[in-house]
Amino acid sequence: MNHSQPFVRTQMLEAKEPPLAEKGVVKWMRENLFSSWLNAFLTIVSILLIYWVLDHLLPWMLGGIWNADSLSQCREIRDSLYPDGRDVACWAVLSDRWHQLLFGFYPPELYWRPILTLVMFGAAISPILFNGVPRKLFILTAIAPFAAFWLLWGGSVWMPVVVALGFVIGWAVMKFASMPLGSLVATILTILLPVAYWLFLAGPLAGALDAAVPVGIEAVQTDDFGGFMLALVIGVSGIVLSLPLGIVLALGRQSDLFIINKCSVAFIEIIRGVPLIVWLFTASLLLNYFLPPGVQFDIMLRVIIMVTLFSSAYIAEVVRGGLAALPRGQYEGADSLGLNYWQSMQLIILPQALKISIPGIVSTFIGLFKDTTLVVFIGLLDPIGLSNSIRASTDWNGIYWELFIFIGLCFWIFCFSMSRYSQWLERKLHTGHR
Template sequence: MSDTHAQSVAYVRDTMLPQKEPPISETGAIKWLRENLFSGWVNAILTLASLVVVYFVVSHLFPWFWNGIWRAGSLTECREIRDAAGVESAACFAVIGERWNQLVYGFYPQHLYWRPNLAFVLMLVAFAPVLFDSLSRRALWFSLLSPFVIYWLIWGGSIWLPVAAILGFVLGWGAFRIVHPLAGNLGAVIAAGLVPVLWWMLAAVGFADMMQGLVPIAMEAVPSKQLGGFMVSVLIGVTGIVLSLPIGILLALGRQSDLFIVKSLCVGFIEFIRGVPLITLLFTASLLLNYFLPPGTNFDIILRVMIMVTLFASAYMAEVIRGGLAALPSGQYEAADALGLNYWKAQQLIIMPQALKISIPGIVNTFIGLFKDTTLVMFIGIFDMLGMSNAIRATADWNGIYWELFIFIGLVFWICCYSMSRYSQYLERKLRTDHH
């Protein structure tokens, strides 16, 4: 082969072809549609059927929403406005504007609305340093004291009753510090739990009455029967959420304990509570609990419900956290032992942080379920938002209205539950340790 022939081989490229655009079916919206909605004949049929259903629903509901009436004094007036406008269907959203105060506050006195409003703001401020670690840790002191301030703002009465409640926790901490050198961890924990309970049952009310006589500081009292609406759902839900997590952690640890009595008590409590419907516990709190209390004891109904809801959520929370503990490899426990950490230090620094991170989806799922379950209190005579909707529909002005109230209540709960879900996703992203 000659040199000239070797330098002019036909398949050796000496120029590049111009770059072409990719096929239109492989870019943009058309690619997305092909991959997600029309990737096969089954997917295509389901997509077309879904479009028909969506069109049917929207074509019927959109005029009802679009023609909604926002200003009227009764359902009859809404219908008169609808007929005068010449439309077939129109939502009567005027009931929300007319009765929003009952849906939010129940029968709370109107001149005292500033108190639950301020309590709600304080609750958000108290949650901030707990939810976002970028804030100062000193603000946690306010988070610890805020429940007592919120209680006083909503129920009113003497300021010395919440002060007496705070003293119970102080006495419990003092008992723990005193008993710990003498009886170890178990004895100190028992003393720390027993002393506050005895104080609250035997001496707290007398102390509060005595101090009120000496230094009278009080606000107008509001009985629990006047509380209602969304305010009650927030009170019961937030209380259950805040208290069920630490109680659930203790129950989960107790269920894994080597101490037979502790393990048996925790297992018995968890299995009993999980085997009983929440509505049964609420009826127990409403009707039966007073039979087990000393004669003449006035145990607030909402406080009883808070206790039962907290215990119910704690049992489920214990199982969620136990799942997180079971998911940890045994090497983590061995590493804690190798570092010379005792049981509580190992739980605090190594075991529990990882178990809680694993359990975040289950924990938030329990919180969301608990918050929605607060609507069950309507069956024991507490007028939450659903209970207030029944009371509103029982009046002559709004008898016969349904969907507008239920849609509003559902929207409020959806916003709250979706916010919790979004925060849990934020927390999961923040705590990720993998690098995928």
């Protein structure tokens, strides 16, 4: 027998490329688009539908007219460029009225103020949203709300300074009165003292300071606000204010104190049981009847208050769901460490509950921002209200799609950005069960 022929391979074969169907784009299409006959059929139908939509939409959009002073002039230019009678978009309405859609009737020479406010707000929230931002920017975070109010509305600089002093009073009471008075009494005083200060002392003090040292910029009335600036002011204010209030309401609903629990439950259920448009009409028409004689609230301030209260009720339920999702052992672990109620909530319970609640919280914020369009029913000119005003003019009477596409695109950019940040934050914090 010949034993010179080896039966075990002494060297490895060279690696061969995988089959064409198992790599690259072909593999992806086979797994995601044509994995079965039903998926293949749906893919083909979807491609045909997308092609039909784009075939009709792209020529209308890309062949649009940007330079015209009115809809009739836009049609004349269209007829001269396209004798075949093709229908194209009249984007000239955006070139002519973009400033109204963005800023409403805000004075054009003061556009730098809302732009500066937007930049400042972005810098102020950056240390909250991202870890790599210098922590020193938290100083700007604390100053930004009052500086934004002063930049947008103008007037005396002392009013936002005096209002900010109320928060300093509340912080001082909480810091120095907790030990001698107890946490519950200190919490109540932290709320009541600043409110009393704002109601009775803030106005006279701001007037006295302004008379002694008049410092200010040109005032702008609320009636001049409009467009996306109005939507951003109401939406951002509601988002920023409703989150902490919603957390407090969620904790109040789970409190063992009877009065706090029942008041929180009543507030949440009453607010959530009535549509937002009803609360907006209440803020616009009925709120002044419940105020002392001679007291007038700015219409936008009333809307911001109602939007904040409405959103906070929904945030409270979302956060309560996050609290309920935590195992009982987390609460018992906090107690075993000797932490008091506020320490356990701050260090152990709320961080986990808020991490679980991220999708619901961001979804509520997106809904709140889109619901700012409802203010058109109480006379505020948001983008939808301004589009109606633009179409009511003789120059642009009869134009629809161009305005609504632009408005929808702007809303989509803001909402999609919030959604993507939510998904990034979930991945960063590993939200979910693993």
